[in-house]
Amino acid sequence: MNFLNLFQGIGTMFHQEPSIVILRIVLIFFGGLLVYLGKKGTLEPLIMIPMGIGMIAVNAGMLFLSGGHIGNLIIDPLLSSTDDLMKYMQINFLQPVYTLTFSNGLIACLVFMGVGVMCDIGYVIANPFVSITIALFGEMGTILTYPIARLMGLSSGAAAATSIIGGADGPMVLFASLKLAPAYFVPISIVAYLYLSLTYGGYPFLIKFLVPKSIRGNNVTHRKTRHDVSSGQKLFFAVAICAVLCLLFPVGAPLFLSFFLGIAIRESGIVKYVNLIQEVFLYGATFFLGLMLGVLCDAKTLMNPIVLKLLVLGMLALLLSGIGGLLGGYFVYFIKHRNFNPTIGIAGVSCVPSTAKVAQREVAKINRSAFILDYALGANICGVITTAILTAVYISVLG
Amino acid sequence: MMTLLVPLQVIGIGIVVSYGIASLIKGLDVCVRRFSKADEQ
Numbered sequence: 001m002n003f004l005n006l007f008q009g010i011g012t013m014f015h016q017e018p019s020i021v022i023l024r025i026v027l028i029f030f031g032g033l034l035v036y037l038g039k040k041g042t043l044e045p046l047i048m049i050p051m052g053i054g055m056i057a058v059n060a061g062m063l064f065l066s067g068g069h070i071g072n073l074i075i076d077p078l079l080s081s082t083d084d085l086m087k088y089m090q091i092n093f094l095q096p097v098y099t100l101t102f103s104n105g106l107i108a109c110l111v112f113m114g115v116g117v118m119c120d121i122g123y124v125i126a127n128p129f130v131s132i133t134i135a136l137f138g139e140m141g142t143i144l145t146y147p148i149a150r151l152m153g154l155s156s157g158a159a160a161a162t163s164i165i166g167g168a169d170g171p172m173v174l175f176a177s178l179k180l181a182p183a184y185f186v187p188i189s190i191v192a193y194l195y196l197s198l199t200y201g202g203y204p205f206l207i208k209f210l211v212p213k214s215i216r217g218n219n220v221t222h223r224k225t226r227h228d229v230s231s232g233q234k235l236f237f238a239v240a241i242c243a244v245l246c247l248l249f250p251v252g253a254p255l256f257l258s259f260f261l262g263i264a265i266r267e268s269g270i271v272k273y274v275n276l277i278q279e280v281f282l283y284g285a286t287f288f289l290g291l292m293l294g295v296l297c298d299a300k301t302l303m304n305p306i307v308l309k310l311l312v313l314g315m316l317a318l319l320l321s322g323i324g325g326l327l328g329g330y331f332v333y334f335i336k337h338r339n340f341n342p343t344i345g346i347a348g349v350s351c352v353p354s355t356a357k358v359a360q361r362e363v364a365k366i367n368r369s370a371f372i373l374d375y376a377l378g379a380n381i382c383g384v385i386t387t388a389i390l391t392a393v394y395i396s397v398l399g
Numbered sequence: 400m401m402t403l404l405v406p407l408q409v410i411g412i413g414i415v416v417s418y419g420i421a422s423l424i425k426g427l428d429v430c431v432r433r434f435s436k437a438d439e440q
Binding site for chain 2: 124125128129131132135136139142143144146147150151156160163229233236237240241244245248382385386389390393394397398
């Protein structure tokens with residue numbers, strides 16, 4: 001028996017183009033690096049550990065399929081005909097998960113429902129205008145990346161989907177790329193999640209660079225707290241905002257419904273549903289999200305030249321949004337006659353609750369008694385709402 | 400020019416809708432507080 005036919009993971013390397021083989025090997029080591037950085041806590045472990053292992057398995061586990069094709073028994077994201085889909089759903093073990101939860105946006109909506117359950121809308125109700133203002137500034141990357149992406153040769157749909165990476169909201173990027181650029185859904189999602197997990201590590205440097213120590217420890221006085229708002233009021237607000245947003249942007253209705261349903265369940269106090277969504281849906285969806293992103297990273301998919309452009313644009317979008325958020329913090333700081341901490345601005349970038357925690361942590365390093373988490377969470381939750389609004393507008397305008 | 404038009408349109412609508420939502424929250428908040436005060440009295 002031929003050695004290369006017996007050990008087909010190695011054998012396929014001798015039958016593929018050298019560039020693909022090199023990328024396969026690089027991705028196997030890169031997957032290992034993601035697992036290591038996830039374990040270390042540098043990157044988000046909930047996504048990176050399943051993603052890293054998935055990346056290793058899909059690039060190592062290539063084999064010869066019928067007709068001399070080279071593929072794997074895990075997933076084929078490029079299937080389009082119904083016959084092929086039905087056939088491969090019974091062959092590739094993750095194909096059903098991809099087809100029935102990933103490519104229709106269900107997994108994004110489940111994550112969004114979980115985000116809703118985690119969000120206390122009381123922070124927004126306490127300071128709606130401040131929170132919305134910061135969140136809108138935090139969308140700078142979502143807006144400014146679009147023309148740059150178009151200049152770099154991306155189609156309008158792909159440019160918009162890439163720009164939404166600036167909103168720092170994973171489910172939103174998945175949803176937008178499915179609607180606006182289904183052909184680039186895989187690379188855009190991979191780039192988005194790779195960078196999103198970096199915000200936790202990268203934004204503190206941006207804060208240190210843009211907010212001087214003298215004002216980074218500012219506390220906010222004369223504040224209105226979320227304790228003034230009852231859970232009945234919060235539920236009422238969630239229902240009203242959900243209805244208005246669904247009326248205005250039916251294209252974003254799945255996201256609005258998922259997010260506000262999460263909030264409504266939290267405020268209704270249905271503990272069993274809260275536990276179901278938070279412990280089962282959210283963690284289950286995040287696990288499969290990480291694993292799917294990993295197995296979608298096969299060398300052939302990433303050989304697409306657009307990936308390089310997406311890597312540049314994704315980083316630019318998040319950088320611009322971070323800068324925009326801090327500018328928003330400064331804007332409110334001057335409007336409120338310096339009774340504000342501009343660091344809160346970073347929380348306008350809606351990576352719930354990471355950026356709010358980053359803001360509080362950086363402020364506490366300078367002034368241990370300073371507490372800005374309430375304002376930061378308000379801006380954070382409004383960031384989710386504004387990103388959902390801008391995503392829906394992009395889809396409505398370009399769709 | 401068309402390239403710039405899309406993001407301007409998006410942020411324009413985004414600002415109007417976002418502040419609309421903030422105003423709605425503020426308005427409802429004021430109403431809810433008035434009603435609860437009246438109930439207490």
